[in-house]
Amino acid sequence: MLGLDHWQETAYFALLDGPALGLDELVGRSGLEHDVLKGALTRLEDRGLISRLSGRPARWTALPPEHAIEVLLLARERDIRRVRALTQWLAEKHRKGRIGQDAAALIEVITGPEGVALCGQQLFNSAEREVRGIDAPPYAQAKDGSSVNSSANVASRGVRSRFIYGQDNLTLPGTIGRIEHDVSHGEEVRILPHAPMKIILSDDQAGLIPLVATPQVLDSCILVRPSALLDALSALFETLWQQAQQYVxxxxxxxxxxxxxxxxxxxxxxxxxxxxxxxxxxxxxxxxxxxxxxxxxxxxxxxxxxxxxxxxxxxxxxxxxxxxxxxx
Structure with a gap:
């Protein structure tokens, strides 16, 4: 609902149809843990959906929905305008970066599971300074069943490796074991609540992203060479890296x-x-x-x-x- 996550929605609806409640009462009504509930209440207060009443112990009450949701709508509209402005700026930067260059030399579509796997492996093998990426399923596999791998190809060459994982992907079978194996080989890993897309970046020379935003099978990718688009992908990774939590x-x-x-x-x-x-x-x-x-x-x-x-x-x-x- 208007950008609220599951925990915020649960806390809000627990307050919506009743009197002001204290933290323990809300825990009983919502079924949320204390720490999760406290965070949800703070964010609901920031959005103007609920109010904390004076006195002790602290109690919270839902504000009139018609006013509170109007505030959320206005905030969402401002966010949309900012995203549109950013899109226009990126498009213009990309257009200028392509002036006088052969577009075919900047972007190449890689098709077929084998082609995608080989291209990804080449990016790891060709890196001289650093490999960066956002790890998310599905995964490319060569015909012999081998998967594209980071740490095994860069550890022995002194190439830095940094990867971001989505928290939702950590529940997939074998993911934690793979992360721990890669970390033991020197890879740096950080965690986000959700990985927005799959990326591999080799130095500042090449990048690989899926052709489809949420592919069911990784059988087509876009290889991006030095360009404004590659700069944007690099900036996206660094922004997410700063926001992500270190995995130890x-x-x-x-x-x-x-x-x-x-x-x-x-x-x-x-x-x-x-x-x-x-x-x-x-x-x-x-x-x-x-x-x-x-x-x-x-x-x-x-x-x-x-x-x-x-x-x-x-x-x-x-x-x-x-x-x-x-x-x-």
């Missing part, structure tokens, strides 16, 4: 060295890492191949050991003890 696979102290004092077991390190990027207990259980109740017991044990009242607080306290390093 194990305990790291403040000076960047591994925590080897036995404070955490390997399973506890992995659970803490997955908690930090927002995975649910069910998703953690699937990724680690252990039972849901086992995960729940270990999460609760971590909270108790840290003296934390929430998952977020657990991450803060663990960072303070040098058990892991939060994003810079």
């Amino acid at each position: 696979t194990g305990g790291v102290t403040d000076d960047g060295t591994a925590d080897t004092d036995g404070t955490l077991t390997e399973d506890e390190r992995r659970i803490l890492s997955l908690l930090a990027v927002g995975l649910s207990d069910e998703a953690i259980a699937r990724q680690l191949g252990i039972g849901l109740r086992t995960v729940q017991r270990r999460v609760q044990a971590l909270l108790v050991r840290l003296g934390a009242g929430s998952r977020f607080q657990a991450g803060v306290l663990a960072a303070g003890r040098g058990w892991w390093r939060p994003p810079a």
